[in-house]
Amino acid sequence: MKSEIDKIYLIDRFLKGELSGLPLDEFKNKMRTDKEFAQEVESQKAIIEGIKMARREQLISIIKSQRTPETNTILSKASKIKESENTFKIPPPIKAEPDTEIKEFKLRPNYNNWHFAVAAVLLSILGFYFIFGYYIPHQKLEVAYQDSLEAQNNNLVNNQEKESETTDKPLNNDGIEKNDSLKQNQQLVQIAQVDSLKIEKDTKISETLYSVAAFETITPDGANTNTNVLTGETNDDLRVSNVRKVKGTSVKVEFWQSVVNFKGYKLNGNKLLLFDIKRDENVNLKFLDNQLYLKKNGYYYKLNGSETFETYKKETNIEIIKTLESN
């Protein structure tokens, strides 16, 4: 066996070209004289070629796995092979054998990623809903709102101009000025119509400048205090107060109709906004000790200055009501 291993090793060295000098001459001589030996060399050579080819194919398959298939190149290769077959009878190279199979690539839907498709569809639906169901209508609403605000501003400017004209006009017995712009203002309906979209807002019915009478109570020192002689206690209920008229103040009163039927007022400085007061309803304003009171349907309401809207609160103090009634 040892000699067999050495023989194969020697043939390997010869085939690799590693023999030289005398060993090479001896080897060649043996090949010439010993036909069996020559046969063995040839068969070993063929087997080595087969081993090399197998390794080569292995490496080529690794390289080919890196190639990206391009349809045009496959086609060009196919046409090249066909052409060469027609023109020359060249024996096909060994390496080309696995290559000559033209791979066919078909585009098929990848059903493994169906969840991505579902997600895409749902996102598209959401997108459409946002654009057509929310964004565009919202834009239209905003435009309508801007238009209505503009209209309101224009009306206010007009009213202010007319107000300045009417301040010099005489007042009637109730102290209520007959405003010429009332009819115009009654038609001030803040409804904006944009593409059949209506926005209804609070309506200003009229506005008037009132000259409000003012009173104040005078309490002379000790004059109106009843003191019990026995106990020495004072009784405020029995106090007697005098009222005197002081200089009145002008109050600009605006009558409004609320969309949501709000019943109340807002007093800011000398400007008073009254909601839910009918046009033919008799109202009266009076100042008592710098407090404004509104008389409506026989009742007195105390009006407090505020930045916000307040509801009507009836005055329950009989003394005050009596004082207001008697003046």
Add this chain to the structure above:
Amino acid sequence: MFGIGFTSDNDVVNEIKQGNEKALVTLYKQNLGAIKKFVLNNSGTIDEAQDVLQETLIAVWQNIAKPEFLLNVKLSTYMFSIAKNQWYKQLKKKTRFKVVDVSVTENFRADEAPMLIYDTKIVCDYVNKLDETCKRLLMYFYFEGLDMNTIAEQMGFANSDTVKSKKYQCFKKLENSVKEHFEKDDFI
């Protein structure tokens, strides 16, 4: 080292010397662009460029695997010079085929190339049927040209004598199966 990529030419060379095929992929990726461009600029097709790159890689692989190989230039430069030679050889072949008559070529080949006793393709099939150790050992020895010591180190054999003995066994196994195949054919 693998997975992220080789950091230097020496890494690639060392991995090729150890028979690691991942180095081949790295070489392919690193040199595809340059070689493709060169072949296309020199009247070649994309497919021919791929073939040149393939042949270059095999040649480089075999050269580097040799124990005496020393890399004196950049690996990409070395690759490119081999690719250039490969392409010029192919171009020469193309022009020669155009002028040489088919019959002349056939005669020439018959005279020059001695017929092998066994069909290489059939031997190749039997190599692939061998067990993994035998296949790898024979390939390392005959294709890469690794010496016995390196093979012992790579494949975990005790020493070079063990490799020599194992290699003999594997070779005989292959030879017998091939012989058997052709003897059967002779009877038919």
